[in-house]
Structure formats: structure tokens, C-alpha cells
Amino acid sequence: MLNLLGKIIIYVAALLIVDYLIPGFKLVGLEATIVAAVVIGIINTFIRPIIQILALPFSIVTLGITAFLINVGLLMLAAAIVPGFDIDSFLTAAVSSIVLTLVNAFLNKLTK
DSSP: OHHHHHHHHHHHHHHHHHHHHSTTEEEOHHHHHHHHHHHHHHIIIIIHHHHHHHTHHHHHHTTTHHHHHHHHHHHHHHHHHSTTEEEOOHHHHHHHHHHHHHHHHHHHHHHO
């Protein structure tokens, strides 16, 4: 349970950093940020693996670009689900996805 709480805290911090760095990536309040972190965690745990398996042939052909597009789409899905979380455009979602992945990886390395 503590491990799950730690992951959520790291993801909340990563979302706040991306919100600060990327114009067009908007989180309104800490509550929306926490809900967004939980929703993204649920999406990444349950939906993402299924979509990646189904898209595996395309991912092989496109040398992994499909996996990146899946991440962007799932980030946009989370923004559509969570009130107070908004992403202005596909380009903003793409840049945010890259920055969010890098920040999340960095914060995970700091805590290990």
C-alpha cells in the first residue's frame, strides 16, 4: 500500500512539474492533480497493456512510434475524464507525454 501511495505522490509531483513547464497543459488545483495521477495510473495499469498488445504489429513496423502515440492518446483520455485537467492540442499532449515520462523517470530514480 505504501508503495502505491509513493507512486501516486511521485506522479502528482511529475504532473505539477509538467503543468509548470508546458503551456497548454493545465491542472486546476491539487485535487484535480491527485485525481489525474490516480486516473493515469489506472489507465496505465489496465488499458495501456491491452492496447499495446493489440497494436504490437504496428509498433514493430513503425519502430515504436505507435507506443508513443498510444501514450499520447491515453494522456488525452485522462484529460477528457478528469475535471480540471485540460490539454489544449495534440502537440501539447505529445510534448507533455515526453516531458512527463522523463520527469517521472527522474523522480523515480531519486527515490530509489
